[in-house]
Amino acid sequence: MFFDLHRHLEGTLRVATTRALAVRDGHRLAAVDDLDDLLVARGPLGGLVPFLAKVDAAPAAFSRLEDWQRAGRECVEDAAAEGLDYLEIRFAPWFIRQETGLAPEGVIDAVADGVRAASAETGVRTALIGILLRDLGPECGLDQVDTLLSRRDLFCAVDLAGNEGGVPAADFAPAFARARDAGLHVTVHAGEGAGPESVWAAVRHLGAERIGHGVRAAEDPALLEHLAARGITLEVALTSNLHTSVAPSYAAHPVRRLLAAGVPVALCTDDPRASATTLPAEFEAAREAGLTDADLAAVRVNAREAAFG
Numbered sequence: 001m002f003f004d005l006h007r008h009l010e011g012t013l014r015v016a017t018t019r020a021l022a023v024r025d026g027h028r029l030a031a032v033d034d035l036d037d038l039l040v041a042r043g044p045l046g047g048l049v050p051f052l053a054k055v056d057a058a059p060a061a062f063s064r065l066e067d068w069q070r071a072g073r074e075c076v077e078d079a080a081a082e083g084l085d086y087l088e089i090r091f092a093p094w095f096i097r098q099e100t101g102l103a104p105e106g107v108i109d110a111v112a113d114g115v116r117a118a119s120a121e122t123g124v125r126t127a128l129i130g131i132l133l134r135d136l137g138p139e140c141g142l143d144q145v146d147t148l149l150s151r152r153d154l155f156c157a158v159d160l161a162g163n164e165g166g167v168p169a170a171d172f173a174p175a176f177a178r179a180r181d182a183g184l185h186v187t188v189h190a191g192e193g194a195g196p197e198s199v200w201a202a203v204r205h206l207g208a209e210r211i212g213h214g215v216r217a218a219e220d221p222a223l224l225e226h227l228a229a230r231g232i233t234l235e236v237a238l239t240s241n242l243h244t245s246v247a248p249s250y251a252a253h254p255v256r257r258l259l260a261a262g263v264p265v266a267l268c269t270d271d272p273r274a275s276a277t278t279l280p281a282e283f284e285a286a287r288e289a290g291l292t293d294a295d296l297a298a299v300r301v302n303a304r305e306a307a308f309g
């Protein structure tokens with residue numbers, strides 16, 4: 001059973017599709033010599049921000065709503081080819097608006113259409129997570145969440161992503177309170193581009209039930225105890241952590257210590273195109289990180305139990 005709880009639509013957009021759409025439109029990306037190099041990390045990039053630049057370079061080519069329907073469809077088709085049983089797909093409608101000028105509500109509907117159709121065809125179960133982007137600033141947090149709530153039934157949860165070193169999570173507390181009041185689950189990117197204090201903020205101020213990455217929680221024993229006691233699952237993406245230089249190698253990744261502390265861990269891909277990975281490849285990488293067969297079996301159970309959909 002393969003369950004991926006953390007995969008960004010923007011980080012799944014295929015290089016070939018990005019190129020085809022850019023050529024169709026005469027978009028500037030069509031003139032890039034090595035599109036692969038622009039959109040895919042091949043090694044450590046030294047930080048979260050340069051990695052996000054690779055994830056975020058593709059959406060500008062998806063200039064029509066029908067392109068976002070295709071994006072949703074191809075994302076699920078790729079998941080089926082990997083052998084996934086269940087996939088939570090997250091995306092940031094306001095970021096897509098910024099890159100394309102498209103109405104975020106239309107983008108949500110188009111993505112949901114494509115995902116629904118491909119899910120029915122392939123049998124991969126899917127759920128959608130709406131992302132609020134830190135980088136757009138806290139003053140539009142409520143507006144971002146209202147866009148998601150205009151399509152409330154399409155989403156299982158809300159997330160906070162983007163540059164963790166920028167706007168603090170606490171500034172988004174009103175937006176997350178509104179999302180929780182509407183019955184959405186909460187996951188938050190934290191403990192990736194910043195330290196344990198960022199994970200504490202996600203739990204205390206935003207009501208996070210799961211944490212995207214969270215790996216720097218390993219630096220704070222009291223936080224590990226808190227996460228274990230509350231059953232707060234960490235969505236760990238090993239290859240992404242190498243590319244963002246959060247961990248220097250699989251072998252030196254703290255995932256084993258997280259599990260040993262009793263913290264539920266689910267293995268995830270984050271951005272399969274930008275990291276050139278798949279969920280089965282992440283399970284292989286986990287062996288290099290020192291996880292045993294028993295650990296991997298526990299990780300699969302954790303993912304099933306922490307699924308929002």
Ligand code: HPA
Nearest residue numbers: 008055161162189270271
């Ligand atoms: N962190 C924050 N935002 C993101 C990431 C990430 O790893 N991937 C895509 N958007």
Ligand code: ZN
Nearest residue numbers: 008189212270
């Ligand atoms: Zn992520």
